[in-house]
Amino acid sequence: QVQLVQSGAEVKEPGASVKVSCKASGYTFTSSEIIWVRQAAGQGLEWMGWMNPNSGYTNNAQKFQGRVTMARDTSISTAYMELTSLTSDDTAVYYCARNREGLQLWGQGTLVTVSS
Amino acid sequence: QSALTQPRSVSGSPGQSVTISCTGTSSDVGGYNYVSWYQQHPGKAPKLMIYDVSERPSGVPDRFSGSKSANTASLTISGLQAEDEADYYCCSYAGTYNFVFGGGTKLTVL
Numbered sequence: 001q002v003q004l005v006q007s008g009a010e011v012k013e014p015g016a017s018v019k020v021s022c023k024a025s026g027y028t029f030t031s032s033e034i035i036w037v038r039q040a041a042g043q044g045l046e047w048m049g050w051m052n053p054n055s056g057y058t059n060n061a062q063k064f065q066g067r068v069t070m071a072r073d074t075s076i077s078t079a080y081m082e083l084t085s086l087t088s089d090d091t092a093v094y095y096c097a098r099n100r101e102g103l104q105l106w107g108q109g110t111l112v113t114v115s116s
Numbered sequence: 117q118s119a120l121t122q123p124r125s126v127s128g129s130p131g132q133s134v135t136i137s138c139t140g141t142s143s144d145v146g147g148y149n150y151v152s153w154y155q156q157h158p159g160k161a162p163k164l165m166i167y168d169v170s171e172r173p174s175g176v177p178d179r180f181s182g183s184k185s186a187n188t189a190s191l192t193i194s195g196l197q198a199e200d201e202a203d204y205y206c207c208s209y210a211g212t213y214n215f216v217f218g219g220g221t222k223l224t225v226l
Contacts, residue, residue, distance in 0.1 A: 035215065037162075044119070044220040045154070045162065045205050050213045059213035095161060102152040102167025103207070109161055 002026030004096055004107035011113045012086050019082040020110045022096035029077035030054040033099040036070065036081045039109075040092040050099070051079060086114045120145065120206055120218035127224040133194040136221045138206030139187060144216055146187035150209035153182060153191045157202045165204075166191060193223070201225040 007021040022034065036048040049060035051070045058070040069082045079096055094110045097103040121139040128134040138145065138153075145151055151169045154162035164173050166182035169189060179195045189208070193200055206218040
């Protein structure tokens with residue numbers, strides 16, 4: 001079954017970091033780009049960044065420069081997104097998606113709550 | 117990178133057609149034929165409805181169609197059905213491995 005399975009919900013204090021994983025199965029992980037998107041409650045979709053799992057090359061939205069790191073482990077077909085210096089504004093559902101003829105395959109989403 | 121501009125809401129009666137617009141610039145929508153559209157029901161992950169401006173993924177009804185003129189892309193839904201009620205987002209490639217989403221449009225089926 002072709003799917004992306006993300007790690008579970010996280011609760012973090014302000015100033016902490018969070019690392020979300022996204023495990024691909026059912027297709028060749030290195031054949032398609034991975035996109036990270038987030039959505040705060042009641043808000044729209046926000047593009048965070050892009051990764052080529054084959055080369056490891058990444059590009060992040062300017063808004064997150066210096067705070068987000070995207071990586072992958074091809075041996076276990078898993079992509080990672082780490083966001084640092086968390087504030088309450090980072091409370092959102094974080095999605096990974098496979099970019100192949102549009103974002104056809106999405107993870108289930110990971111709720112990250114930032115609260116003291 | 118500014119978000120693409122979409123109407124906050126649109127509505128239509130069952131059987132009617134509605135069109136949702138998505139306005140960007142020559143650096144995104146107008147510069148590339150990589151506009152996609154997503155449907156999102158409450159509490160669910162987005163679902164791809166249109167890619168590359170007007171291409172429909174397998175399984176998406178042909179009631180959904182996409183087009184583009186200059187810096188504005190459009191999603192048209194014909195023969196509205198109750199299950200089409202959802203939020204819709206456009207997304208465009210913006211060059212150098214950058215993407216941008218629209219602010220989203222809430223579709224109400226009356």
